[in-house]
Amino acid sequence: MASRTNAGSGFxxxxxxxxxGIFLVICAAMFELLxxxxxxxxxxxxxxxxxxxxxxxxxxxxxxxNVSGYPPVGIYSVLPTRPWRYALGPVAWSPxxxxxxxxxxxxxxxxxxxxxLIIETRLSTDPLAGxxxxxxxxxxxxxxxxxxxxxxxxxxxxxxxDVLQSSGExxxxxxxxxxxxxDPAQLAEIKAQNPNMYPSGGAQPIFQYxxxxxGGPLPCNSPLASGYNLxxxxxxxxxxxxxxxxxxxxxxxxxxxxxxNGRGHRVNPEL
Amino acid sequence: MKVYGKxxxxxxxxxxxxxxxxxxxxxxxxxxxxxxxxxxxxxxxAGNYRNSTxxxxxxxxxxxxxRGRLLLRNPDYINKTGAYAGLFSAQGLPSLGVTDVLYIIxxxxxxxxxxxxxxxxxxxTEYAAEMGWPLSGANVHAYISSVSPVAGLPxxxxxxxxxxxxxxxxxxxxxxxxxxxxxxxxxxxYGGNGLxxxxxxxxxxxxxxxxxxxxxxxxxxxxxxxPNIIQTxxxxxxxxxxxxxxxxxxxxxxxSFTGPSSGNDFRITxxxxxxxxxxxxxxxxxxxYTNSADSGIATGAIPATDYVGSPPxxxxxxxxxxxxxxxxxxxxxxxxxxxxxLEPNVVQNITTNADVLxxxxxxxxxxxxxxxxxxxxxxMTIVVNGNLDxxxxxxxxxxxxxVTGTLYYSPSATWNGVVLVIGQGAMTVSLTxxxxxxxxxxxxxxxxxxxxxxLPALGASSFTVxxxxxxxxxKYNSCWIHGSGTVAGAQxxxxxxxxxxxxxxx
Numbered sequence: 001m002a003s004r005t006n007a008g009s010g011f012x013x014x015x016x017x018x019x020x021g022i023f024l025v026i027c028a029a030m031f032e033l034l035x036x037x038x039x040x041x042x043x044x045x046x047x048x049x050x051x052x053x054x055x056x057x058x059x060x061x062x063x064x065x066n067v068s069g070y071p072p073v074g075i076y077s078v079l080p081t082r083p084w085r086y087a088l089g090p091v092a093w094s095p096x097x098x099x100x101x102x103x104x105x106x107x108x109x110x111x112x113x114x115x116x117l118i119i120e121t122r123l124s125t126d127p128l129a130g131x132x133x134x135x136x137x138x139x140x141x142x143x144x145x146x147x148x149x150x151x152x153x154x155x156x157x158x159x160x161x162d163v164l165q166s167s168g169e170x171x172x173x174x175x176x177x178x179x180x181x182x183d184p185a186q187l188a189e190i191k192a193q194n195p196n197m198y199p200s201g202g203a204q205p206i207f208q209y210x211x212x213x214x215g216g217p218l219p220c221n222s223p224l225a226s227g228y229n230l231x232x233x234x235x236x237x238x239x240x241x242x243x244x245x246x247x248x249x250x251x252x253x254x255x256x257x258x259x260x261n262g263r264g265h266r267v268n269p270e271l
Numbered sequence: 272m273k274v275y276g277k278x279x280x281x282x283x284x285x286x287x288x289x290x291x292x293x294x295x296x297x298x299x300x301x302x303x304x305x306x307x308x309x310x311x312x313x314x315x316x317a318g319n320y321r322n323s324t325x326x327x328x329x330x331x332x333x334x335x336x337x338r339g340r341l342l343l344r345n346p347d348y349i350n351k352t353g354a355y356a357g358l359f360s361a362q363g364l365p366s367l368g369v370t371d372v373l374y375i376i377x378x379x380x381x382x383x384x385x386x387x388x389x390x391x392x393x394x395x396t397e398y399a400a401e402m403g404w405p406l407s408g409a410n411v412h413a414y415i416s417s418v419s420p421v422a423g424l425p426x427x428x429x430x431x432x433x434x435x436x437x438x439x440x441x442x443x444x445x446x447x448x449x450x451x452x453x454x455x456x457x458x459x460x461y462g463g464n465g466l467x468x469x470x471x472x473x474x475x476x477x478x479x480x481x482x483x484x485x486x487x488x489x490x491x492x493x494x495x496x497x498p499n500i501i502q503t504x505x506x507x508x509x510x511x512x513x514x515x516x517x518x519x520x521x522x523x524x525x526x527s528f529t530g531p532s533s534g535n536d537f538r539i540t541x542x543x544x545x546x547x548x549x550x551x552x553x554x555x556x557x558x559x560y561t562n563s564a565d566s567g568i569a570t571g572a573i574p575a576t577d578y579v580g581s582p583p584x585x586x587x588x589x590x591x592x593x594x595x596x597x598x599x600x601x602x603x604x605x606x607x608x609x610x611x612x613l614e615p616n617v618v619q620n621i622t623t624n625a626d627v628l629x630x631x632x633x634x635x636x637x638x639x640x641x642x643x644x645x646x647x648x649x650x651m652t653i654v655v656n657g658n659l660d661x662x663x664x665x666x667x668x669x670x671x672x673x674v675t676g677t678l679y680y681s682p683s684a685t686w687n688g689v690v691l692v693i694g695q696g697a698m699t700v701s702l703t704x705x706x707x708x709x710x711x712x713x714x715x716x717x718x719x720x721x722x723x724x725x726l727p728a729l730g731a732s733s734f735t736v737x738x739x740x741x742x743x744x745x746k747y748n749s750c751w752i753h754g755s756g757t758v759a760g761a762q763x764x765x766x767x768x769x770x771x772x773x774x775x776x777x
Contacts, residue, residue: 070773071444077465078448124774132444267772
């Protein structure tokens with residue numbers, strides 16, 4: 001027996017083929033697994049990156065809004081003649097932007113609205129020395145490119161929205177923002193896949209406002225806030241960002257979305 | 272033989288197992304490392320975001336601690352022991368010199384927080400930039416330790432909060448639009464309408480909070496605040512400052528006053544019951560109205576001897592009705608006649624600062640249940656957002672009472688302090704033979720219609736007395752209205768109102 005084993009040191013063809021077969025099956029399974037995890041990893045990385053970008057954008061918006069409305073009109077005993085020395089409120093509006101006129105959020109306001117917000121404040125990065133100059137910080141969702149744009153211009157005599165639109169200062173802050181895609185097919189698809197992110201059934205507003213009323217802060221679009229749904233009464237802005245990974249998931253061919261919620265709270269008093 | 276053969280084969284394949292093991296280990300290590308690296312990056316990014324938000328809220332916590340502790344009625348009032356007696360009046364109003372600086376510090380785990388130490392990571396370099404002179408040229412008072420619930424806890428807590436007067440230069444704002452170089456030596460005051468360089472009004476204070484994040488970056492947030500005080504001092508109209516011009520003020524248009532029927536009494540006197548609190552002593556009207564067309568309300572004030580007083584400013588000789596019943600609008604801050612101002616600045620302001628807030632109708636016992644510690648030395652701010660029924664109460668209240676609905680009062684109840692009936696502006700008294708009274712002042716204004724929408728102008732507020740009885744009624748009392756540091760009933764400022772808020776980037 002021993003000599004036979006020694007003499008036939010090798011495998012039969014059958015043994016070899018069975019062994020190789022098993023090896024190939026295992027290898028195939030392994031590679032399949034590797035491929036899956038690779039795709040998964042790549043998709044998750046993209047989503048994580050999108051999430052980080054959204055966090056930065058959220059941080060920027062809330063930081064800007066928290067210090068909105070500085071310096072308030074009430075700090076002056078004699079109001080300067082130049083309107084950029086003070087903020088009329090936390091948020092600039094259009095049309096009818098002036099100390100004595102208003103617009104109604106959800107009705108006559110072109111801005112602020114669900115996807116458009118102009119914060120009015122002195123930039124904290126402005127040097128302390130020198131006279132105050134208030135700036136307009138514009139956040140606006142471009143629904144064609146699904147990009148949240150940010151622009152900063154110095155306040156002047158004009159209508160805030162006109163000034164910002166014609167300034168050419170708008171820069172992309174966050175891409176793949178899926179709150180309100182202009183493409184109806186795209187909106188329908190992501191809504192069907194993520195119904196929880198679009199509770200109203202339609203697009204999901206980025207900016208939702210609460211207004212000060214005699215009965216306390218209320219959602220500005222509530223009928224109870226009627227008459228107080230003015231930009232200068234905005235107390236809080238609730239921000240919802242729905243962001244997609246740049247590419248569709250290679251396995252499911254769906255959009256991978258992440259939702260981020262935040263809130264800006266205005267402290268400066270109103271006019 | 273068998274054994275030998277096995278050994279031989281084993282020795283021929285020596286090393287391959289090691290090689291395979293090494294390869295396997297490398298593979299596992301690479302995968303493991305990749306996992307660790309990706310998770311690590313994630314954690315760091317999440318951490319940065321958390322720190323930034325946490326630092327903001329930590330700084331706000333510091334600002335709010337300072338703002339709260341400037342209140343005379345706060346148990347942790349920063350001048351509780353009189354350590355800063357020269358910096359605050361007995362009524363809790365600040366009077367800091369331009370170089371005076373107070374710090375609330377919040378060291379963690381045995382560290383030293385000394386904002387004046389320029390070598391320290393917690394040095395206050397911002398002060399010099401704001402005021403124009405370094406901290407060594409300022410009068411820095413003994414540090415105050417933080418009592419915030421987050422004090423002493425690790426994490427991005429605030430390190431210090433500075434309290435000091437503000438100047439035009441410090442704010443970078445020409446508050447009176449005078450042009451030229453900003454003033455750097457005059458502490459700003461609040462003159463009822465914005466900050467001013469004039470010596471009238473209450474002093475404005477800057478509160479600045481400093482936070483260091485774990486990555487050593489810093490955040491600075493700053494409030495400018497002014498005390499809101501309801502008081503009797505006529506020379507200091509500031510913020511909510513209100514000078515009660517009568518024991519009972521019926522503000523508005525087409526107001527009505529229905530006195531008790533013949534043989535019954537509800538006395539209303541504008542003679543200060545404790546003149547020690549007003550300097551100089553003065554007397555106010557028994558009943559004040561604010562529209563000259565409403566002078567007819569005096570006909571309801573019978574008998575005339577029940578209504579003693581004299582309208583300011585001449586109030587030295589007491590008169591009886593109808594002379595003690597006057598149009599007091601010339602002596603009033605005109606804002607108090609504007610519903611659009613009263614609602615946000617008085618009603619909302621008091622509501623947000625109330626010790627007890629009851630939404631809906633309430634009774635005196637509802638208030639006592641929510642304010643068991645209310646007493647003469649611990650007066651409270653009570654808001655009833657609805658009707659308040661004090662009939663058959665047989666209890667006492669102390670402090671500021673705001674009722675937005677109808678106030679049903681009977682002499683079974685005593686209230687020491689200020690009673691504001693602003694909203695529906697209706698007060699109804701049902702006389703009894705009990706000895707209760709209102710010590711302080713009553714102000715009635717109708718700012719809302721029946722559906723609680725704010726009126727464009729004050730409406731017809733009303734005051735009605737009915738039933739048999741003889742009551743002490745309303746006695747004007749300056750101590751109960753504004754109090755002072757030495758007299759029971761002291762409330763001090765209602766709050767320190769935020770005039771502005773900003774972030775400072777160093």
